[in-house]
Amino acid sequence: MPGSPAWDGWPLMVITHPMPACGRPVEEVVAECVDAGAPAIQFRDKTANGGALTSTAERLRAVTKSAGATLIVNDRLDVALAAGADGVHLGPGDLTVAAARDIVPPDFIIGYSTDDPQEARRAAAAGADYLGVGAVFGTRSKPGLADEAIGPDRVRLVREASRLPCLGIGGITTRNAPEVLETGAGIAVLSTVMSASDPAAVVREFLRLAGGGGGCRR
Template sequence: MSLPRFHVVTDSLDVIRGVLGHGPVAIQVRVKTDDRSAYALTCAAVELCRAADALCLVDDRVGVALAAGADGVHVGADDLPVAAVRRVVGPSMIVGATCRDPGAALAAVGDGATYLGVGPAFATSSKSGLPPPIGPLGVAAVARAVPGTPVIAIAGITADRVASLDCYGVAVISAVVADPAAATIAFLKELG
């Protein structure tokens, strides 16, 4: 399965159920509590994703991704380095890496990242402590630096902002919470 252009980052099975079945989507399970809770939620998410032919990724937790049989893992700047993750998960698992600039993007791809999560694209309240937004120009600069590697913009993404982004796809958190199905349909339409 190719990497979907629409990624949903969530810790809610209700959101996952709502976004599945409308087109190609990747679910990124993000649980900020303990590994046991993350594992239980990821196992349930993997089951739902398999039934809907969707990808299931896990945020930060390589061990949980492997134990639950997820399709991949996404690591940020404070998580295990991409090269270490690639050694642990092997050549076939999807590895996403968070980047903000072309230099970091080139390094992550060189270390084995399958795709890049780039941002924050816009201001957001979904995650605290983020650096200033890099905007559409910053996202495009990263995408140009790594041709052939999917760049997924994240943070502050709404369906009406998709057209302003020159990249492979987008990842959202809060944009799908109120009505996951309708939001997913709207994003998939914008992504073409």
Template sequence: MRRDYGVYLVTDQGLCLGRGLLEVVAEAVRGGASMVQLREKKCDTRDFVALARRLKALLGPLGVPLLINDRVDVALAAGADGVHVGQSDMHPADVRGLIGPEAIVGLSVECMEHVLQADALGVDYLGVGPVYATATKPDHSEPWGLEGLRRVRAASRLPMVAIGSVNAENAAQVMETGMDGLAVVSAICSAPSPEQAAGALRDIVNNALRAR
């Protein structure tokens, strides 16, 4: 599995405008989404595993990694490529011990202390957020803002994706801070055309990376 963090889709079935999640994900990948995190806070475990397996069957042949938010058990059952955890979830070292050295382990960071600790935790990338206040996670910490992203970039060499009200209008500014990619929810899930929305973000990411 290639590890391209450029357009990182975080799913939310409730934001898909009545469309099936697999349909939205398939469109997004056609447009340029390069990594998918399945985040389902209201799904029971059996349904979560079943959905994860269907997504893995879709994404595996395309070489697009599937990560599971928080639930290591679901990731193992579905054969997912990794797990993303937050500061109150299972410790990254325990995640790594369960899913193995080849899996992708991501960690959300909400303050500089988290960033400075992350290098010693054996994670593969950081999810830095929220960049801006976001309705998809109302209990979020203080937004980083663009200057905060620059400070985070200077503090760690780990790959980083920025999340939190990131969209095509502000994506170029976010990428200028040195981020490796954009993690988006509603900007793709709620777009009239997920394929076009992902494609627009992919163009912005590619242009920013080429300019470095």
């Protein structure tokens, strides 16, 4: 499990969108994903206020807890703690990993985004549990990154430098996922799952590509 020397990360993390393309509420889609075996969910919503984020996060926590899956909240440590989530995912513009580690419970998971091997080492030293590395193939879910693809080799370099579990992220589909998985990293996916009419089927296919297992579930 996270925090253990034997833990090598999740094979798949599903990142949410506040309005999944299938038209169903995000908590229903998350329930479908964890029932299909997704071991980790990252709740991401860049538009809602703190109260709305906490309310949704609490509902998602109930869903993931019943399935034994992990819930990570993107950016907002306050929301993660208020909702009883398992962890937070921070970026360069958020609270630092070291500052977060100083105030969270010992088993609280902290993820960090970087594609730079040296910064990855610093994040590991500061107490990060895993890294999100991208955009591997470019992404339209973050402005300005559609044409900035770092490629799977950079994921490998960051993983080797940090010695932390890593998740490749950005433009990952069932077609190119094996290129990332071959580096020893897992995959984090937003659009390919959230834009699907049957998100659970996509989750099952990603897990099949990753070897069929759900990895560490809390």
